[in-house]
Amino acid sequence: MSFAELLAFERLPAEAGSAVLRARVTPAHVNMHGSAHGGFLYSLADEAFAIASNSREADAVALSVHMDYFRPVFPGDLLVATASEEHLGRSVATYRVAVARHGAPAGEDAPGRRDAPRAAGDAAPHEDTAGETVALFTGTVYRRPRRSGAG
Amino acid sequence: MSFAELLAFERLPAEAGSAVLRARVTPAHVNMHGSAHGGFLYSLADEAFAIASNSREADAVALSVHMDYFRPVFPGDLLVATASEEHLGRSVATYRVAVARHGAPAGEDAPGRRDAPRAAGDAAPHEDTAGETVALFTGTVYRRPRRSGAG
Amino acid sequence: MSFAELLAFERLPAEAGSAVLRARVTPAHVNMHGSAHGGFLYSLADEAFAIASNSREADAVALSVHMDYFRPVFPGDLLVATASEEHLGRSVATYRVAVARHGAPAGEDAPGRRDAPRAAGDAAPHEDTAGETVALFTGTVYRRPRRSGAG
Amino acid sequence: MSFAELLAFERLPAEAGSAVLRARVTPAHVNMHGSAHGGFLYSLADEAFAIASNSREADAVALSVHMDYFRPVFPGDLLVATASEEHLGRSVATYRVAVARHGAPAGEDAPGRRDAPRAAGDAAPHEDTAGETVALFTGTVYRRPRRSGAG
Numbered sequence: 001m002s003f004a005e006l007l008a009f010e011r012l013p014a015e016a017g018s019a020v021l022r023a024r025v026t027p028a029h030v031n032m033h034g035s036a037h038g039g040f041l042y043s044l045a046d047e048a049f050a051i052a053s054n055s056r057e058a059d060a061v062a063l064s065v066h067m068d069y070f071r072p073v074f075p076g077d078l079l080v081a082t083a084s085e086e087h088l089g090r091s092v093a094t095y096r097v098a099v100a101r102h103g104a105p106a107g108e109d110a111p112g113r114r115d116a117p118r119a120a121g122d123a124a125p126h127e128d129t130a131g132e133t134v135a136l137f138t139g140t141v142y143r144r145p146r147r148s149g150a151g
Numbered sequence: 152m153s154f155a156e157l158l159a160f161e162r163l164p165a166e167a168g169s170a171v172l173r174a175r176v177t178p179a180h181v182n183m184h185g186s187a188h189g190g191f192l193y194s195l196a197d198e199a200f201a202i203a204s205n206s207r208e209a210d211a212v213a214l215s216v217h218m219d220y221f222r223p224v225f226p227g228d229l230l231v232a233t234a235s236e237e238h239l240g241r242s243v244a245t246y247r248v249a250v251a252r253h254g255a256p257a258g259e260d261a262p263g264r265r266d267a268p269r270a271a272g273d274a275a276p277h278e279d280t281a282g283e284t285v286a287l288f289t290g291t292v293y294r295r296p297r298r299s300g301a302g
Numbered sequence: 303m304s305f306a307e308l309l310a311f312e313r314l315p316a317e318a319g320s321a322v323l324r325a326r327v328t329p330a331h332v333n334m335h336g337s338a339h340g341g342f343l344y345s346l347a348d349e350a351f352a353i354a355s356n357s358r359e360a361d362a363v364a365l366s367v368h369m370d371y372f373r374p375v376f377p378g379d380l381l382v383a384t385a386s387e388e389h390l391g392r393s394v395a396t397y398r399v400a401v402a403r404h405g406a407p408a409g410e411d412a413p414g415r416r417d418a419p420r421a422a423g424d425a426a427p428h429e430d431t432a433g434e435t436v437a438l439f440t441g442t443v444y445r446r447p448r449r450s451g452a453g
Numbered sequence: 454m455s456f457a458e459l460l461a462f463e464r465l466p467a468e469a470g471s472a473v474l475r476a477r478v479t480p481a482h483v484n485m486h487g488s489a490h491g492g493f494l495y496s497l498a499d500e501a502f503a504i505a506s507n508s509r510e511a512d513a514v515a516l517s518v519h520m521d522y523f524r525p526v527f528p529g530d531l532l533v534a535t536a537s538e539e540h541l542g543r544s545v546a547t548y549r550v551a552v553a554r555h556g557a558p559a560g561e562d563a564p565g566r567r568d569a570p571r572a573a574g575d576a577a578p579h580e581d582t583a584g585e586t587v588a589l590f591t592g593t594v595y596r597r598p599r600r601s602g603a604g
Contacts, residue, residue, distance in 0.1 A: 001178070001179045002179070002181055002182065002183070002188070003179065003180050003181060003182060003187075003188035003190060003191055004182075004188070006157075006179050006180070007190075027152070028152045028153070028154065028156075028157050029154050029157070030153055030154060031153065031154060031155075031198075031201060032153070032201060032202075032205065033210070033212075036154075037153070037154035037155070037194065037197070037198070038194075038197045038201070038213050038216070039154060039158075039190060039193055039194025039195075039197045039198065040154055040194070042190055042193045042194070042197065042216075043188065043189075043190025043191070043193065043194060044190075046188070046189045046190045046193065047182075047188070047190065050182060050183060050189070051183075054183065059184070061184075061220075061223075062189050062220050063219065063220060063516065063517065063545055063593055064217070064218070064219050064220070064370075064516065064517035064519075064593045065189070065193075065217070065218050065220075066215070066216070066217050066218075066368035066440060066517075066519060067215070067216050067217075068214065068215050068366075068388070068389070068396045068440065068442055069212075069213050069214060069215075069216075070388075070389040070391065070396065071391075072212075086370075086372075086435070086438055087370070087372040087435065087438070089372065089373075091544075091595060092516055092595060094370045094372065094438065094517075133388070133389065136388055136389070136396065136440070138368060138370065138438070138440055140370055140516055140517045140593075142544060142545060142595075214365065214366065214394055214442055215365065215366035215368075215396075215442045215521075217366075217368060217519035217591060219517075219539070219540070219547045219591065219593055221539075221540040221542065221547065222542075237521070237523075237586070237589055238521070238523040238586065238589070240523065240524075242393075242444060243365055243444060245366075245521045245523065245589065284539070284540065287539055287540070287547065287591070289519060289521065289589070289591055291365055291366045291442075291521055293393060293394060293444075303480070303481045304481070304483055304484065304485070304490070305481065305482050305483060305484060305489075305490035305492060305493055306484075306490070307481075308459075308481045308482070309492075329454070330454045330455070330456065330458075330459045331456050331459070332455055332456060333455065333456060333457075333500075333503060334455070334503060334504075334507065335512070335514075338456075339455070339456035339457070339496065339499070339500070340496075340499045340503070340515050340518070341456060341460075341492060341495055341496025341497075341499045341500065342456055342496070344492055344495045344496065344499065344518075345490065345491075345492025345493070345495065345496060346492075348490070348491045348492045348495065349484075349490070349492065352484060352485060352491070353485075356485065361486070363486075363522075363525075364491050364522050365521065365522060366519070366520070366521045366522070367491070367495075367519070367520050367522075368517070368518070368519045368520075369517070369518050369519075370516065370517045371514075371515050371516060371517070371518075374514075
């Protein structure tokens, strides 16, 4: 089990240089104030950053990251992190990741862990609406020639 | 279960305005490269930041954070995050958190999750040595009058 | 003379919550490598950030900023900084500022200080083309009720 | 004239990997609020960062920087920026720069531009006292083999 699996991040289709991840906040993700831990939001953004930056012909290693928190999120909230490329250089590259909150789908408005899969045919929340941006991440990677087949 | 419990962060004694946390990297914390996920290191630093900033007479909410990664860490590595106050103002405050790696104690050099408590009398690793700094975090909080007894 | 005047920043029209500034790199702005000093690019972005954040009904004071440098720029290069609002809250707000390099207009391709005003009728460079982003800035302000008429 | 000369930064002795710079805030350095422009404080920190990072056996180019502002400073204030090495790697390195305000020396307490040199024998302000930290900067450079004799 990887860290992304431990936190139940779900990867959605995206172009090379981009990434879209979805995660549900559960009671296991909260901080001392009862809202989602800053580390949980960060981890979602960081994973999207890692996928986007490693989708190019190089291994990308995070050097320096910055995150601004706009609003708290709570158990039951569905989050979508969207990573996009700001600059792709030979040795370094920079990505922006917006983390947006989407309203709970109909019939899923109670807070708490949700193990049930979404019903077939449900549109991905990030396709319905842009949601409300709750945090913004900027990260820079160091790029080196790929050593292995790892993505 | 909170996020800090999910990740098995262990809180060590510290003065007001400071915090010291310890965590062991396990296989559940790794990224696509097999080293600890940036989100795991960040979460440890962020939790130390939250404890230190909420130890003052106000509720502290993270606004803006920055993290630099120096070296990868791997399953079996023991990490200690030490938060200290850089500036304490009325409405905002800034903290620095250094994350250091400590060598595995004798007899504990195999990677993997370690549920066994440290033997009585073992010195806390961060008291033995400063370790090697593997990441550096700076975070700024917004402070507002405390609403509740939460720490 | 203010700092923005010392560095000859030129303010272009923009909506509330936004700002657009233009500046020419001169030999007085270079660093030890002969390219524009990081502080010059930063100051341009920071001034756009200040104008955008103070265009709202509050005095905005910079708390925390982050900047990534993508490419060096040189004397003669024309820079345009465009600030936009990422999040406007009651007590804090966050802005993004992209700094783009625009090719020297025809007949102005020689590096060096340019004191001559642009000819009337010249289109503003940022209207011609998006330019090439050379640096990206993110900044967060603390907002407090306006004390004076200062903009 | 370089940018550091334009802003009258004064370099004080420091060990390799470190740097200490001093500057006086003048009326030409102020922002719309009448305090020193964020870009002025940043430029001082950035120049100390550049000197420290280029004092090693490589050319260092700034990639990513972060700055937190703690307190405003005003014309007449004397600032000292002290850069120290947080991490020196082969391809990247990270520096911390603290910017401190020092009280005006006796007989120099009036705000405004000060063109007079310090009297011979005056102790450097940063040797007298640590001052009050007004801003904190963290910066990461990319290091590449030195091409020239430039420092």
